[in-house]
Amino acid sequence: MSANLGAMPDDFHTPRPKAAHAVRATRGRLHPEAEDPARTPWQRDRDRIIHSRAFRRLQYKTQVFVFHEGDHFRTRLTHSIEVAQIARSLARMLSLDEDLAEALALAHDLGHPPFGHAGEEALNACMRPHGGFDHNAQSLKHVTRLERRYAGFDGLNLCWETLEGLAKHNGPVRRPTGFIRDYDALHPLDLGTHASAEAQVAALSDDIAYNNHDLEDGLRAGIFSLEDVEELPLAGEALHAARLAHADLPRDRAAPEMVRRVIAAMIADVAAEATRRISALNPRDADEIRAAETPVVAFSEGMARRNGEIREFLFERMYRHFRVNRATQKSKRALQVLFQLLHGGPQMLPDPWRGWAGRAGTPECAQVVCDYIAGMTDRFALEEYRRLTDPHAVG
Known part of the structure; x- marks a missing residue:
């Protein structure tokens, strides 16, 4: 079955009535607060996330390539903004609350440590005797405890x-384990069910953005070529369609044009599949x-299946590339x-x-050290490593 690589559905921009499956209240x-008269609760959540320290630090936390390798590669910040754009589009198509979807998209990577998945693997290994490390739990921890900017509470006090x-x-x-288990005991989150639509x-917007933009970054880095990508059914079809639509398409525009078409096809597919599933379920409300x-x-x-093929291609041709492997090992070593x-x-x-850490070598100290490292940017982590290992470094 060929993917639809053309335009969005005819009614993509047509406002739709609010559906029973959208979160409505x-x-x-x-911590109870008076609501803002000018913003919905989720608009307020989104704004608090944008103004947080953890969100600003995403600018210098990388996806695959370390920050000094180039200014045009994705960072966690640009990735989060791209995820938010896709999430808003999908939420609008499905008559969901766009602001809640956007807030979640912007916050989903707040817990990522420096150096992408390499950093997560390193911290997980260090924390294995103390319950391990998971960036999703760390994101929850950032917005409920580690952000310290409001007078009345720790965290952002999100909905x-x-x-x-x-x-x-x-x-x-x-x-549930670790921080998610502990927080749920304080503020139950119905962990055994699915989340809202x-x-x-x-x-899913995270998956769409992640794979497609890693394809584009891999091409930019010269780790693989357009000819290699042509072997992928979905991406190859998109590249072929782009070349048919634009005669003499320059190579430097072929990759973004291909990615744009793949993202559009994936969004249209998710919208159609979600509409089918929701219609079959016929829910009365979000619960x-x-x-x-x-x-x-x-x-x-x-x-x-096609998205899985892209993921497998990236694992084989990009994430296991010797340049990425070298950066990964050096990054892991620095954090360890x-x-x-x-x-x-x-x-x-x-x-x-220092005051929070307490006595050296204890589990409590390990958790504080983990939180400290997880909040670092790539640049700060490398500088801190130099300060602590170079006898001539100052500070």
């Missing part, structure tokens, strides 16, 4: 629906979406050394982290 905040979407980013959490939209046996926002079977030095010598932590 918040269950509130952990229940936003916190639920962050905790259940990858679906129901049947056996808006949260499902944000999660029936949560209680459904399977997600209502998903790729069709054919598109899921930082963790070992600070866990064994928390007196080297700056204020106020």
